[in-house]
Amino acid sequence: MREQHILSGKMAPLAIENLDTDQIMPKQFLHGIDKAGLDKGLLYDLRFDAAGRQRPGFVLNQPERADVEILVAGANFGCGSSREHAVWGLQQYGIQAIIAPSFGEIFYSNAMNNQLLLVMLPETDIAQLMADAGSLETSHVHIDLQTLRVKSRSVDAAFSLSERHHRMQLERTDLIGMSLTYQAEITHFAQRHWVAYPWLKDVALRTRQQLGATPRAQQPASFGGKA
Numbered sequence: 001m002r003e004q005h006i007l008s009g010k011m012a013p014l015a016i017e018n019l020d021t022d023q024i025m026p027k028q029f030l031h032g033i034d035k036a037g038l039d040k041g042l043l044y045d046l047r048f049d050a051a052g053r054q055r056p057g058f059v060l061n062q063p064e065r066a067d068v069e070i071l072v073a074g075a076n077f078g079c080g081s082s083r084e085h086a087v088w089g090l091q092q093y094g095i096q097a098i099i100a101p102s103f104g105e106i107f108y109s110n111a112m113n114n115q116l117l118l119v120m121l122p123e124t125d126i127a128q129l130m131a132d133a134g135s136l137e138t139s140h141v142h143i144d145l146q147t148l149r150v151k152s153r154s155v156d157a158a159f160s161l162s163e164r165h166h167r168m169q170l171e172r173t174d175l176i177g178m179s180l181t182y183q184a185e186i187t188h189f190a191q192r193h194w195v196a197y198p199w200l201k202d203v204a205l206r207t208r209q210q211l212g213a214t215p216r217a218q219q220p221a222s223f224g225g226k227a
Contacts, residue, residue, distance in 0.1 A: 013059060014071050015073075015074050024042065035088045037092075068094070070098070099141075100121075113174060115174050128154040129155050
């Protein structure tokens with residue numbers, strides 16, 4: 001649950017090091033053209049066996065963990081391929097934050113740019129959080145995004161974020177939203193640029209017009225009449 005700058009909820013321990021994005025979101029769930037339904041593929045081979053039956057021993061399959069919002073994970077979480085679907089699947093499942101000693105570099109950027117909070121803490125703090133997360137009675141954690149502190153029964157630790165990521169978390173915006181806060185500066189730059197270099201504006205369009213090419217929107221449909 002998130003209220004203003006405080007993110008709090010139940011933790012679940014996922015003590016697996018080097019958990020890569022192929023395991024987080026297997027390839028068979030990447031066929032769609034949008035982001036819908038990726039929660040079904042999250043950690044699929046850990047949650048289900050070859051016959052599609054739930055593995056009762058896996059932590060996220062336990063009924064009492066149904067409302068988990070925060071994962072405490074092993075080192076190098078999210079290594080491997082750059083698939084952004086791993087981030088989207090985690091969010092669709094309800095995960096709002098992951099706490100680990102380290103993350104795959106590309107996964108870190110994808111997550112933070114999509115508003116999935118990643119917190120890096122030393123191994124000693126992670127071990128204590130894992131222990132707290134192992135019991136429902138002590139699995140609650142508070143993450144203060146203003147002061148950048150994590151608090152559980154056994155841990156009270158500071159973490160760091162870059163200035164940009166910190167601002168994005170406080171303002172609850174993604175990378176596109178962050179970019180749009182500079183709309184006035186972008187527009188001003190573009191206007192000055194086209195005044196100084198007018199011959200560079202719409203080069204592709206003007207070239208097509210000079211060659212007599214049909215605008216793309218007016219080109220006849222192909223492939224059996226489909227545009």
